[in-house]
Amino acid sequence: MKAAEATALGKRVSELIQTGDSGSARTLLLPVLTRRIPFRALDRIGEEIGAGSLPSVITFLGSIAAEGTLGGWPVIGCALARQSDRDQSGAFERCQSFIVAADTWYATDILGERVPGRSLALDFDGALALLEPWRGNLNRWIRRAVGVGVHVWAKRSRGTPALAPRALTLLTFLEPMFEEDVLDAVKGIGWGLKTIGRFYPRELAGWLHRQVVVAGRRHRKLMLRKALTYLPPDQRSLALGTAGLS
Numbered sequence: 001m002k003a004a005e006a007t008a009l010g011k012r013v014s015e016l017i018q019t020g021d022s023g024s025a026r027t028l029l030l031p032v033l034t035r036r037i038p039f040r041a042l043d044r045i046g047e048e049i050g051a052g053s054l055p056s057v058i059t060f061l062g063s064i065a066a067e068g069t070l071g072g073w074p075v076i077g078c079a080l081a082r083q084s085d086r087d088q089s090g091a092f093e094r095c096q097s098f099i100v101a102a103d104t105w106y107a108t109d110i111l112g113e114r115v116p117g118r119s120l121a122l123d124f125d126g127a128l129a130l131l132e133p134w135r136g137n138l139n140r141w142i143r144r145a146v147g148v149g150v151h152v153w154a155k156r157s158r159g160t161p162a163l164a165p166r167a168l169t170l171l172t173f174l175e176p177m178f179e180e181d182v183l184d185a186v187k188g189i190g191w192g193l194k195t196i197g198r199f200y201p202r203e204l205a206g207w208l209h210r211q212v213v214v215a216g217r218r219h220r221k222l223m224l225r226k227a228l229t230y231l232p233p234d235q236r237s238l239a240l241g242t243a244g245l246s
């Protein structure tokens with residue numbers, strides 16, 4: 001599906017939703033969600049849907065989520081992202097509800113990239129405040145989504161030196177999660193650390209040194225392994241406290 005086709009379909013689905021014909025909108029969209037279509041096309045559809053009035057769209061997104069299709073999650077995620085521009089806290093709440101209902105890693109990652117990840121890139125302080133309670137949520141997928149969001153921020157930062165203080169802020173934010181023990185959550189948090197290390201290796205190495213060497217904090221081996229992925233040898237040695245040892 002080409003970009004123009006996806007946009008046109010999204011507009012048509014949105015029009016049907018806004019006129020109260022959600023049944024026809026669902027009938028039109030569902031065949032697309034069960035086909036192999038690039039996520040970028042599904043994202044365009046979601047953006048158009050998300051521009052509509054909140055109550056009707058929220059109900060419609062719930063019906064799409066109930067289908068459990070892989071293609072439904074990018075549509076939902078981008079619709080929520082569009083809603084976040086005018087209702088950020090509500091979009092975060094709805095994102096959390098969809099993550100819990102989906103109960104799977106791929107929906108978590110798709111939604112985490114498009115809602116908290118995008119929000120961190122566009123409204124760092126506001127998104128960080130909304131993510132704060134997610135760190136201690138009892139649901140492992142919600143905790144995982146925190147790391148996914150951090151990954152997106154780091155990826156979009158592309159190592160811009162002026163953003164290094166924000167990388168340090170995110171590392172401080174993730175500090176309570178370094179001892180995460182549930183594997184599904186560890187993978188998401190580790191992903192966030194890994195991407196910070198790719199673009200801000202010095203900041204991550206110093207932070208890891210404080211967690212592992214200075215404080216001796218308990219951690220899963222996978223967490224540390226992911227965090228070390230992109231660190232060059234000198235920064236890895238700093239992180240592990242092995243600098244100067246032979």
